[in-house]
Amino acid sequence: MTAALQVALVRVVTVAVLLGAWQALALSGVVYQDVVPPLGPIVSAAIATVLDPGFYYDAAVTIGEILVGYVLATAAGLAVGVVLGLSPFLRGAFMPYVDALATTPKIIFLPIVMLGFGIGPSSKMALGAIAGFFPVVLSTAAGLVEVEAVLVRVGRSFHLTPWQMVAKVYLPAVRGPIVSGMRLGLGVVVIAVLLAEIKFSNAGLGFRAIDAYNHFRIAELYAVLAIIFLLAAAVNGAMSRLERSFEK
Amino acid sequence: MSIRGPAVAILRRPLVAAFIALVVLAAIVEAAVAGGLISPLVVPRPSAVVLAIGKLWTTEDLPLAFAETLAEAVAATALAAAVAIPAGYLMWRFAALGRAWRPWLGALFAAPTVLLYPLFLVFFGRSHVTIVVMGALTAAIPIALYTLDGLRAVRPALQNVGKSFNLRGGQMFWKIQFPAAAPTIFSGLRLGLIYGLVNVIGIEFLIVYGGLGRIVSEMYDNFEFPEMYAGIVFIVIVAFLLFWLLERGESAARSL
Numbered sequence: 276m277t278a279a280l281q282v283a284l285v286r287v288v289t290v291a292v293l294l295g296a297w298q299a300l301a302l303s304g305v306v307y308q309d310v311v312p313p314l315g316p317i318v319s320a321a322i323a324t325v326l327d328p329g330f331y332y333d334a335a336v337t338i339g340e341i342l343v344g345y346v347l348a349t350a351a352g353l354a355v356g357v358v359l360g361l362s363p364f365l366r367g368a369f370m371p372y373v374d375a376l377a378t379t380p381k382i383i384f385l386p387i388v389m390l391g392f393g394i395g396p397s398s399k400m401a402l403g404a405i406a407g408f409f410p411v412v413l414s415t416a417a418g419l420v421e422v423e424a425v426l427v428r429v430g431r432s433f434h435l436t437p438w439q440m441v442a443k444v445y446l447p448a449v450r451g452p453i454v455s456g457m458r459l460g461l462g463v464v465v466i467a468v469l470l471a472e473i474k475f476s477n478a479g480l481g482f483r484a485i486d487a488y489n490h491f492r493i494a495e496l497y498a499v500l501a502i503i504f505l506l507a508a509a510v511n512g513a514m515s516r517l518e519r520s521f522e523k
Numbered sequence: 524m525s526i527r528g529p530a531v532a533i534l535r536r537p538l539v540a541a542f543i544a545l546v547v548l549a550a551i552v553e554a555a556v557a558g559g560l561i562s563p564l565v566v567p568r569p570s571a572v573v574l575a576i577g578k579l580w581t582t583e584d585l586p587l588a589f590a591e592t593l594a595e596a597v598a599a600t601a602l603a604a605a606v607a608i609p610a611g612y613l614m615w616r617f618a619a620l621g622r623a624w625r626p627w628l629g630a631l632f633a634a635p636t637v638l639l640y641p642l643f644l645v646f647f648g649r650s651h652v653t654i655v656v657m658g659a660l661t662a663a664i665p666i667a668l669y670t671l672d673g674l675r676a677v678r679p680a681l682q683n684v685g686k687s688f689n690l691r692g693g694q695m696f697w698k699i700q701f702p703a704a705a706p707t708i709f710s711g712l713r714l715g716l717i718y719g720l721v722n723v724i725g726i727e728f729l730i731v732y733g734g735l736g737r738i739v740s741e742m743y744d745n746f747e748f749p750e751m752y753a754g755i756v757f758i759v760i761v762a763f764l765l766f767w768l769l770e771r772g773e774s775a776a777r778s779l
Contacts, residue, residue, distance in 0.1 A: 278622065281619040281622070281623075282619060282622045282623045283623075284619075285619050285622075285623035285624075286623050286627075289623065289624070310645050310646065364537060364540070367536075367537020367538065367540070368537045368538075368540040368544055369541065369544070371763075372541065372545075374763065374766070375762070375763035376759060378717065378721070378762045378763055378766045379721070379762045379763075380722070380724045380725040380728070380736070380758070380762070382725045382729065383724060383725065383728055383736065383739055383755055383758055385728075386739060386742075386743035386751055387751075387752070387755065390564065391565050458633075459633070462633040462634075462635075465635055466635040466637060466638070469635055469638055470637060470638065470725070473638070473641070473729065474728075474729055481638070484638070485641060488641040488644065488645070493645060496641055496642070497642065500638060500639060500641070500642065503635065503638060504634060504635070504638075507634055508630060508634060511630060511633050511634065512630075
């Protein structure tokens with residue numbers, strides 16, 4: 276058996292075992308079927324969700340929030356990352372704060388952005404921007420710090436102008452770290468936006484999930500969560516592919 | 524000159540500059556709020572936030588809340604380790620499992636697993652169990668990956684020593700492979716604890732239960748904004764200190 280076939284087999288069996296275990300648990304009567312519905316009702320809830328025009332409105336709200344938050348996060352993260360990466364003094368002064376905030380759970384800042392931006396989509400964009408900022412800033416700064424000194428010296432010995440230094444020396448060297456920071460950033464923006472929607476909102480996919488929970492439409496809750504996961508996995512897969520194509 | 528020289532030199536030290544930057548920023552915000560440029564309902568005065576930490580300390584028993592959060596994070600990491608270290612071992616022992624699952628685990632690490640918390644609310648309700656299980660879910664991924672990578676990276680020379688002593692499979696694992704992989708597994712546990720803590724605080728905030736995260740949510744709901752900011756500041760400090768201590772602890776342990 277070839278290795279690729281083996282891997283595929285393991286994966287198929289893994290998924291089958293997980294789904295089978297769920298179904299067995301649902302039908303066993305050990306737990307209430309309201310809490311663990313069988314796969315049938317979940318699939319039909321997923322189909323009903325995808326056929327509901329309101330789902331596309333919610334998806335559009337969430338995607339809009341993610342895009343705005345991500346653009347802000349990337350722009351601010353790149354700008355600050357370049358400054359911190361090039362100045363050892365500013366790095367020493369501000370990196371402790373960046374590190375401290377980067378390790379904090381970002382959802383905890385939701386009350387602050389809601390005081391500033393209200394309960395609507397702009398607070399979700401702001402929280403997404405805050406969350407996505409940190410991976411971009413950290414990897415941009417780290418990428419610049421690690422540009423090899425010898426490359427910089429070669430550039431200097433060719434008397435490159437500052438602009439040429441950026442275009443010929445720094446940019447090619449930091450492209451990889453920046454793209455991987457942007458991939459991580461998108462992931463955390465997605466999480467921050469959806470969590471904020473779950474906590475306080477009146478539209479979006481996160482709202483849809485928590486609304487199903489609050490009205491005890493449990494099959495629909497699982498269906499919406501599964502759809503969110505598939506979308507997030509698709510986005511992450513696309514970004515990983517982009518990252519690999521940059522590395523070549 | 525002889526007086527100014529050292530003074531300027533001190534100002535140039537990054538950490539001093541960091542502290543000064545923070546004080547200056549706080550003073551600007553203080554003035555902006557006092558002058559009416561920023562509403563105290565959006566950003567309270569920094570001085571009020573500092574005082575509110577003292578108030579939270581007594582009225583909300585901040586140390587106890589911190590202990591509760593930390594206990595949840597440690598429980599989450601222990602639960603994660605109990606599942607993830609054997610899983611990492613299995614992925615190493617059976618290469619097909621490793622090849623099949625490792626990319627999935629990597630993807631899961633970036634996936635919004637924290638969004639699954641309503642699912643666990645359905646099972647366990649608003650309780651410590653929900654918080655610990657959610658924390659364990661994120662903590663398990665780095666622990667499993669580091670266990671696998673640690674075992675994979677055991678140097679062949681060490682294994683050859685084992686072979687030359689005719690060690691059997693079990694002896695080989697416990698005398699050679701596991702000890703050699705242990706430092707990497709500990710790195711995984713450290714990351715697991717940090718990610719677990721982050722998720723624990725986040726879930727506490729979301730379900731308004733438990734320690735530090737709950738306090739922030741309650742203060743927001745009560746419109747006690749200086750106290751809410753104080754809770755957030757406390758969380759930032761705690762998360763950073765723990766991160767720093769674990770990193771220091773690990774490098775100290777390695778240099779022993």
